[in-house]
Amino acid sequence: MPVSEQATPQAGAAEPIVEVREISKTYDGGVHALDGIDLAFPKGEMTTLLGPSGCGKTTLLKIIAGLLEPSAGQVLIGGTPVHGPGPERAFVFQDFALMPWASVVRNVAFGLELQGMAKDKRYGIARQYIEKVGLSGFEEFYPHELSGGMRQRVGLARALSVDAEVLLMDEPFSAVDEQTRRQFQEDLLYLLAEEDKTVIFVTHSIEEAVYVADRIVLLSPQPGRISSVIRPGIDRAGTPDEIRRDKRYLDAVEDIWQNLKKYLNEGAVAR
Numbered sequence: 001m002p003v004s005e006q007a008t009p010q011a012g013a014a015e016p017i018v019e020v021r022e023i024s025k026t027y028d029g030g031v032h033a034l035d036g037i038d039l040a041f042p043k044g045e046m047t048t049l050l051g052p053s054g055c056g057k058t059t060l061l062k063i064i065a066g067l068l069e070p071s072a073g074q075v076l077i078g079g080t081p082v083h084g085p086g087p088e089r090a091f092v093f094q095d096f097a098l099m100p101w102a103s104v105v106r107n108v109a110f111g112l113e114l115q116g117m118a119k120d121k122r123y124g125i126a127r128q129y130i131e132k133v134g135l136s137g138f139e140e141f142y143p144h145e146l147s148g149g150m151r152q153r154v155g156l157a158r159a160l161s162v163d164a165e166v167l168l169m170d171e172p173f174s175a176v177d178e179q180t181r182r183q184f185q186e187d188l189l190y191l192l193a194e195e196d197k198t199v200i201f202v203t204h205s206i207e208e209a210v211y212v213a214d215r216i217v218l219l220s221p222q223p224g225r226i227s228s229v230i231r232p233g234i235d236r237a238g239t240p241d242e243i244r245r246d247k248r249y250l251d252a253v254e255d256i257w258q259n260l261k262k263y264l265n266e267g268a269v270a271r
């Protein structure tokens with residue numbers, strides 16, 4: 001069975017790099033999006049935030065990114081409260097927000113351009129990550145000349161090239177077909193194994209949440225609250241097909257499905 005745990009890490013767990021303390025958010029107009037969210041994100045771990053549409057996943061991610069002020073509570077990075085964006089956190093948007101008028105290499109280097117890095121240096125780094133995500137030869141192409149999956153790789157290369165410790169990903173695979181999505185999940189895990197990032201990954205797909213994550217945080221809607229935390233303990237040494245047949249993977253998917261079923265009437269939950 002998957003092991004449930006408290007939102008705070010157990011003794012012996014890696015030190016948290018990101019901590020969310022008693023975060024609540026009420027939007028102007030009165031929508032109570034989040035209520036009393038308490039979570040610690042250990043260094044080097046991949047956490048997925050999973051829940052039905054409208055349960056506050058994007059709101060929580062934007063608050064962690066420093067793009068949105070909470071109504072109450074605090075975000076800490078390495079123990080220090082933060083009140084805005086910072087170079088240690090990179091936000092990967094749902095559509096990757098590529099600049100249509102800029103080449104692949106310029107898009108990838110854009111995060112470094114914002115940091116004021118010289119062109120030669122940032123293009124050098126960008127080319128390394130373009131190669132890592134398998135887009136060598138496409139440096140001078142424009143986003144409209146690429147497939148959806150390739151555009152996502154550009155976005156991922158950009159997020160990795162700024163070398164932020166924490167990657168915040170908001171449903172990065174939602175706009176592509178299932179085959180591309182699976183391939184990309186595998187590529188992401190492979191790249192992350194090399195890079196040792198702390199990742200907070202939002203999805204509404206149960207299978208995706210369990211496949212990519214060390215830990216899954218289930219949110220319940222209206223207002224968004226932590227409903228449970230699951231750590232399936234899947235053996236990552238296996239092939240993707242072995243992982244998807246692993247009893248721990250299947251048990252976790254079933255457990256979460258039973259948990260989320262009750263919210264089905266209130267919004268779509270993808271299986």
Ligand SMILES: Nc1ncnc2c1ncn2[C@@H]1O[C@H](COP(=O)(O)OP(=O)(O)O)[C@@H](O)[C@H]1O
Pocket residue numbers: 027028029031032033051052053054055056057058059060
């Ligand atoms: N800028 C906003 N102004 C007012 N309400 C918002 C805003 N953004 C999101 N909401 C509301 O907050 C709730 C949570 O939204 P969101 O964080 O986008 O959920 P999720 O990402 O889980 O689908 C929803 O009810 C949504 O309509």
Ligand SMILES: [Mg+2]
Pocket residue numbers: 057058059
């Ligand atoms: Mg969202």
